[in-house]
Amino acid sequence: MKSGSNLEKVLQAGHFALTAELGPPMGPSDEEIKQKMEILRGNADAFNITDCQTAVVRLSSIAAAIMLVQGGMEPVMQMTTRDRNRIAIQADILGAAAFGIKNCLCIAGDHQKFSAAGKLKGHPGAKNVYDVDSIQLVGILKKMRDEGLMEGGDPLDVAPRLFIGAAWTPMAHPLEFRVTRLAKKVAAGADFIQTQGIYDVERFAEIMVEVRNLGLHEKTAILGGVIVPKSAGMLRYMDSSVAGVSVPKALIKRMSAAGEAAGKDKKQARRNQSKEGIKIAVELIEQLRETEGVRGVHLQAIEWERAIPRIVEPAGLLPRPHV
Numbered sequence: 001m002k003s004g005s006n007l008e009k010v011l012q013a014g015h016f017a018l019t020a021e022l023g024p025p026m027g028p029s030d031e032e033i034k035q036k037m038e039i040l041r042g043n044a045d046a047f048n049i050t051d052c053q054t055a056v057v058r059l060s061s062i063a064a065a066i067m068l069v070q071g072g073m074e075p076v077m078q079m080t081t082r083d084r085n086r087i088a089i090q091a092d093i094l095g096a097a098a099f100g101i102k103n104c105l106c107i108a109g110d111h112q113k114f115s116a117a118g119k120l121k122g123h124p125g126a127k128n129v130y131d132v133d134s135i136q137l138v139g140i141l142k143k144m145r146d147e148g149l150m151e152g153g154d155p156l157d158v159a160p161r162l163f164i165g166a167a168w169t170p171m172a173h174p175l176e177f178r179v180t181r182l183a184k185k186v187a188a189g190a191d192f193i194q195t196q197g198i199y200d201v202e203r204f205a206e207i208m209v210e211v212r213n214l215g216l217h218e219k220t221a222i223l224g225g226v227i228v229p230k231s232a233g234m235l236r237y238m239d240s241s242v243a244g245v246s247v248p249k250a251l252i253k254r255m256s257a258a259g260e261a262a263g264k265d266k267k268q269a270r271r272n273q274s275k276e277g278i279k280i281a282v283e284l285i286e287q288l289r290e291t292e293g294v295r296g297v298h299l300q301a302i303e304w305e306r307a308i309p310r311i312v313e314p315a316g317l318l319p320r321p322h323v
Contacts, residue, residue: 002145002161002162002163002164002191003102003103003145003161003162003163004102004161005046005074005102005103005163006045006046006074006323007019007045007046007074007076007103007163007192008102008103008163008191009323010045010320010321010323011192011221011295011296012323013321013323015321015323016289016295016296016297016317017045017192017221017223017295017296017297018043018044018045018296018297018299018312018317018320019044019045019046019047019048019076019194019223019296019297019298019299020040020043020044020047020048020298020299020300020301020305020308020312021047021048021050021298021299021300021301021302021305022036022037022040022047022048022049022050022064022068022075022305023036023050023053023058023302023303023305024049024050024058024059024060024061024063024064025058025059026056026057026058026059027059028059030067033059033064033067033068034067034071036305037067037068037071037073039305039306039308039309040073040305040308040309041073042318042319042320043308043309043312043318043320044299044308044312044320045074045296045320045321046074046075046076046103047068047073047074047075047076048075048076048078048105048194048298048300049061049064049065049068049075049076049077049078050078051077051078051079051080051083051107051109052080052083052109053110054110054114054115054117054122055082055109055110055111055112055113055114055115055122055123055126056115056120056122057123061077061078061079062077062092062095062096062101065077065096065099065101066096066099066101069099069100069101074102074103075101075103076103076104076105076165077096077101077103077104077105078104078105078107079092079093079104079105079106079107079137080107080108080109081106081107081108081109081129081130081131081132081133081134081136081137082108082109082110082111082112082128082129082130083109083128083129084129084131085129085131085132086131086132086140086151089132089137089140090140090144090150090151093141093144093160093162094156094160097160097161097162102161102162102163103162103163103165104141104162104163104164104165105165105166105167105194106134106137106138106141106164106165106166106167106190107134107166107167108130108133108134111128112124112125112126112128134166134167134185135166135181135184135185135188136188138164138166138185138188138189138190139188139189141160141162141164141189142164142188142189144156144159144160144162145159145160145161145162145164146159146189147159163191163192164189164190164191164192165190165191165192165193165194166185166188166190166192166193166194167193167194167195167196168181168182168185168193168194168195168196168222169195169196169243169244170182170195170196170198170204170207170244171196171198171200171203171204171207171244171245171246172196172243172244173244175207178207179207179210179211179214179216182211182216183214183216185220186216186219186220190220191220191221192220192221192222192223193220193221193222193223194223194225194298195222195223195224195225195298196225196242196243196244196245197225197226197227197238197242197245197300198224198225198226198284198288199227199235199238199245199246199247199248199251199284200246200247200248201284201287201288201291203246204224204288204291205291208291208292208293208294211293212292212293217292217293217294217295221295221296222293222294222295222296223294223295223296223297223298224288224291224294224296224297224298225297225298225300226281226284226285226288226297226298226299226300227245227300227301227302228277228278228280228281228299228300228301228302228304228307228311229251229255229273229277229280229281230270230273230274230277230304231255231259231270231273231274231277232252232255232256232259232273235247235251235252235255236252239252251280254276254280255273255276255277255280258272258273258275258276259272259273274307277307278307278310278311281299281301281307281311281315282311282314282315285297285299285311285315285317286315286316299311299312
C-alpha cells in the first residue's frame, strides 16, 4: 500500500470506487463543513475538498480536509499550482500529511479570470504562480513519497504516505493530445485519475478504446466525472463555456421539457428540472460503470450536496464497501 487510504484500499480490492465533492464555504465558519459532512457521510469512499474552485477565495482545502479527518471521514485534498510555488506546495503537503491526509489531487486550478462570474467580483487581476504544472506536481509528490526527497533533492525526515491523483479532461481540444496528456500524468506517478464531467458517454467510450490500447487503465484507476445538472440553462452553459465539456442536445432538450411541463410555475419548473437532473446523473453513472477501463466515478453536485444521497442509492452504489 502506498498510502493506506480508504480510497486506495477500495480500488485495490477491485471495488467500483466512488468519490464525491464537498465545497468549502466563503468564510471561516466550520458549521457549513460539518453540515455537509453529515449529508455526505457514508455516501462515498472519499470526499474531494476543492481548492478555491473557480479561483474564488474559500476556506482552505487543507483546513477543510483536516476537519474531515477529525470527523472520521476521508478527504481527497485538492492542490492547485495556480496559487503556490514549489516551496509552498511541499510545505502544505507535509502539513497535510502530518494531520493524516493521504489522498491528494494535483490540478492546475481554474484561471483567475473565472472568479468574476455572476454576482461575484472575484479576483480577476490576481497574479497566478504556475511555478510548476500539474504533471510536474504529480512527480514532486511521487518523489517525496517514494524517494523521501524534496523536489530540489534535500532529504525528508519522514516521507509522506500519499495516494496521488490527477485530473483529466478527455474531450478538451485539441482532442488528439488528450490521451497523450493522460499518459504523461500516469508516467509521472498518478495513482488515480478523476475526469472532467462527462455527459457524452458514447464519445468518451471511444476515447477509452485508445486508453485501453495503451494499457493506461491498468496503470492508474480512472474515475469518470459526473456533474449533476440542475437545469437546462446549466447544461447549455457547460456545453458552450466549460472547456472539455460536451453536452448532447438530447439531454438539454430533456431538461427543458421537464421545466416546460410546469407551465408558468417557476418553482415547480425548478423542482422538475432538479428531479430530472438526478435521474440523468444516475443514468450517467450506470453508463460509465459499463465502460471498460473505468474503475469508479467522481460525483460533483456543485453547491448541492443534498443531491448526492438521492443519486448514489438508485445508482446501486450503496452500501459502500468496508475494506
